[in-house]
Amino acid sequence: MQAAAIALVPGFFGFDHRESRTYFADRFIAGLRSGLAARGVHDVPVIAISTLGIASLWRRQRELLRELRALDEKLGGARRWHLVGHSTGGVDAALLLRERPVRDGGEHTVASDDGWTTDREMVSRVMSVVTISSPHFGTALAESALARWSSGHPSLAAVRDAASAAFDLLRRDDLRSRVGFFFSAMPKVSQTPFFLAQLAIRDELARDLHPKVSTDLATIPFRDDEARLACVVTVAPRPPKNHPDKLFRDMWRWTFEGAKNLAPPPVDASSLAARELRLGPQASLPLPPIDPGDNDGVVSTLRQVAGEPLAVVLGDHVDVLGRYQRASLLDGKVIDPGLLTSGARFGDDEFFALLDRVASRLERSIRRWGDPVTGPR
Numbered sequence: 001m002q003a004a005a006i007a008l009v010p011g012f013f014g015f016d017h018r019e020s021r022t023y024f025a026d027r028f029i030a031g032l033r034s035g036l037a038a039r040g041v042h043d044v045p046v047i048a049i050s051t052l053g054i055a056s057l058w059r060r061q062r063e064l065l066r067e068l069r070a071l072d073e074k075l076g077g078a079r080r081w082h083l084v085g086h087s088t089g090g091v092d093a094a095l096l097l098r099e100r101p102v103r104d105g106g107e108h109t110v111a112s113d114d115g116w117t118t119d120r121e122m123v124s125r126v127m128s129v130v131t132i133s134s135p136h137f138g139t140a141l142a143e144s145a146l147a148r149w150s151s152g153h154p155s156l157a158a159v160r161d162a163a164s165a166a167f168d169l170l171r172r173d174d175l176r177s178r179v180g181f182f183f184s185a186m187p188k189v190s191q192t193p194f195f196l197a198q199l200a201i202r203d204e205l206a207r208d209l210h211p212k213v214s215t216d217l218a219t220i221p222f223r224d225d226e227a228r229l230a231c232v233v234t235v236a237p238r239p240p241k242n243h244p245d246k247l248f249r250d251m252w253r254w255t256f257e258g259a260k261n262l263a264p265p266p267v268d269a270s271s272l273a274a275r276e277l278r279l280g281p282q283a284s285l286p287l288p289p290i291d292p293g294d295n296d297g298v299v300s301t302l303r304q305v306a307g308e309p310l311a312v313v314l315g316d317h318v319d320v321l322g323r324y325q326r327a328s329l330l331d332g333k334v335i336d337p338g339l340l341t342s343g344a345r346f347g348d349d350e351f352f353a354l355l356d357r358v359a360s361r362l363e364r365s366i367r368r369w370g371d372p373v374t375g376p377r
Helices: 026-038 057-074 088-095 120-124 145-150 156-169 176-184 189-201 204-208 211-218 246-261 348-368
Strands: 004-009 046-048 080-086 102-104 109-111 126-132 229-235 308-314 334-336
Touching: 004 026, 004 057, 004 088, 026 046, 026 348, 057 088, 057 102, 057 120, 057 204, 080 088, 080 348, 088 126, 088 211, 109 211, 120 126, 126 348, 204 211, 229 348, 308 348
Parallel strands: 004 046, 004 080, 080 126, 126 229, 229 308
Antiparallel strands: 102 109
C-alpha cells in the first residue's frame, strides 16, 4: 500500500517559489506539519508545487497531474495524494475527484465526454482535497469590466477601472510586497511581455472562472465519494468608501457588483451559520450577512462552498496564505505589510487556528484511507 503525501496547489499566479518569495507563506507548511504531528501523523511529506498560472483550467489540470507524477518519482514511488488548494488551485484539485476530466472546448474549458483514460491510475491516488477560498462556482469578479476586457470585450468602463486600480495600487504605504508577489509569478524576463499581453488581452483563466462556465464543471459527478472534498470559505468585512486600502475596496466592490448580473450559486447560506465553523479566535466576531455579493476581495463567498464546509473565516483572499499584516508586539513596527488590508483583523492566532482545522481534516482523511504510516483508525 502506498504511503501518503500532501501537495499544496497554488492559485492564479501558479508559482511555488521564486528566489526567496513563496506563494504559501513559510509558516503555512511549518504550521501544517506541526498540526499533523500533534495528531500522531509523522513522516508525511508536505510539498508546495507549481502550476501554469493564468492558463485555462484544462491546461492547469494537465500540469497538476504532471507535477504529481514527477513528485512520485522524487519520493521513490507512487503515493496516495491529499491535496490542499488555494483559490483556483483548489478548483484544479477538486476537479481530479470527478468521474470525468475536463478538456478544451474552444471558447472555454468543458467537461470531457469520456472518463479518465491514461490518467486513471494517477487520479485514483488522489484520496482527498481541501480547498481554501476556491471559486468552485466561479467568481462574480469575472463579471467586472476588467475581466470582460481580459476576455476580449474592451470598454470605457474597463479602461476606467484599470486606471483606478493602477492608481489605488500606489496609494498604500507599502507597494513593495504587492509588486514583488506579482513579479514572482512572472516567467523569464524575455517572456514577461507575452505573459502581460495574455493577462490583458486573452486571459483563458478569467473565461473559465466565469460562474456560467465553472458551475457547469462543478456539476460533473464525483467519481467516488463527495466526502473526499472539504472547503474553507472566506468573507471580508464590507469596506466603507473611505477604506484605507483602496485596491482592496475596488476589488471587493467589483466582485460585489458583479453578482447583480448573475444567478445565485446553488448553495444555502444558512449552511455556513453553524457556530462550529467559526475559528476559535473569531467566534465572537460578527460576520457580514453573506449575501450573494459578499466576498473576500476576489471570490464570492457562497461560490466557494463545495463538499463539507470546514471553516468560515473572516479574512481576505490572501490572509489565509499567511499574507496578512504582522506587527511587532514590542514596538508595533510592521514586520510584514501583507498583500491586502481588508480590516478583518486576521492575525497569527487566526492563521494557526485555520491550519489546525485543515490539519485535523487531513489527519482524518489519511487515517480513513488506511495510510500505512499511521495505520487505519
